[in-house]
Amino acid sequence: MTLTIQSFGSRFSFEMIKDEVVIGGLAYASEMRSPKGNAAFASAKAHIHGVDIEITAQNSNSMRGAMKFYISKADDRMGELEFDWKGRGKLELRRVDGGKDEFKIKPKGVNSWWFLVEQNGHPILELRPTEKFSKESYDFDVRPRSRRMPPRIMDELCVYCGFAANIYMAKMASSSRGR
16 A cells, blocks of 8 residues: 655645545645745644644744644544654644544655654655655655554654655755745
């Protein structure tokens, strides 16, 4: 089974395609820029396997590199995505049974690979850019690194990783342009 993330449009929205069938996607509800020009104010809506997910930017000190987003399903806050000033991400998700899962999102290498690992260090998945990367669009191949998660959960985690990759790349692009 192959899973890819393919971007479209000028806002880095993307579709998730599994074995040539679109299973979901993410579209940005707002620009990736605040009035001050930083990338921390993007909000997005995703749809995967019949579930609507909303990722909403929170006011944070993005000028110092910290960014925070809330994740909601059916108007119920289910988690948070945070970035520190070095670009490392932390994803916390509440489970239906009341428990909590914590993950780290790590950028790796010059080619912008992305790893999602559990707090204990076990790798979950990897996003690798394909050769079709450009300033306006990108495609990622998703490579599962663990068989412990059900496929539907892995697909949902890919949405969060794709969003994190977009935010990080927008942040790096704005810093290289001096904004």
